[in-house]
Amino acid sequence: MSQQIPESHMVLFEKPxxxxxxxxxxxxxxxxxxxxCDYDGEFVRVNSAKGRAKDRNMRAxxxxxxxxxDPENPFFWIEVRGKVEEITEEGADAHIDLLxxxxxxADSYPFRTPTETRVMYKIRPTRVQAVDMS
Structure with missing residues (x-):
């Protein structure tokens, strides 16, 4: 079962x-x-280079x-547990530039290497713990 990010904590995905x-x-x-990372309204999206440990881990x-x-208020945070539902190279270069x-x-990702292949991971939230103790 999918869970949504509460409106009260969307700001955490909007800030860098x-x-x-x-x-x-x-x-x-x-x-x-x-x-x-970012949140597209359905998935938390992260990006990495193909072949890195986190890439291999999420595939397996x-x-x-x-x-x-929140770096300005450590009592305001969100934990999103979920499942990687999609791993794709399609749109991954544009996504890392957006990030x-x-x-x-920067208009484009400055740390790209000539041999890397960018990959985007779409994580469906299955459990969300949104905390505000401030």
């Missing part, structure tokens, strides 16, 4: 807040990486958690 993405390694250990074990904490605009103010 670096999220923590937790994936599951082959041995069952969690791996947590800082990532850029699609259960993930995304955590965003570069949000996070860096």
């Amino acid at each position: 807040i670096v999220a923590a993405l937790a994936t599951i390694m082959p041995d069952g250990q969690p791996q947590v990486n800082p990532v850029w 074990r699609p259960q993930v958690t995304v955590l965003l904490v 570069a605009k949000k996070y860096l103010g």
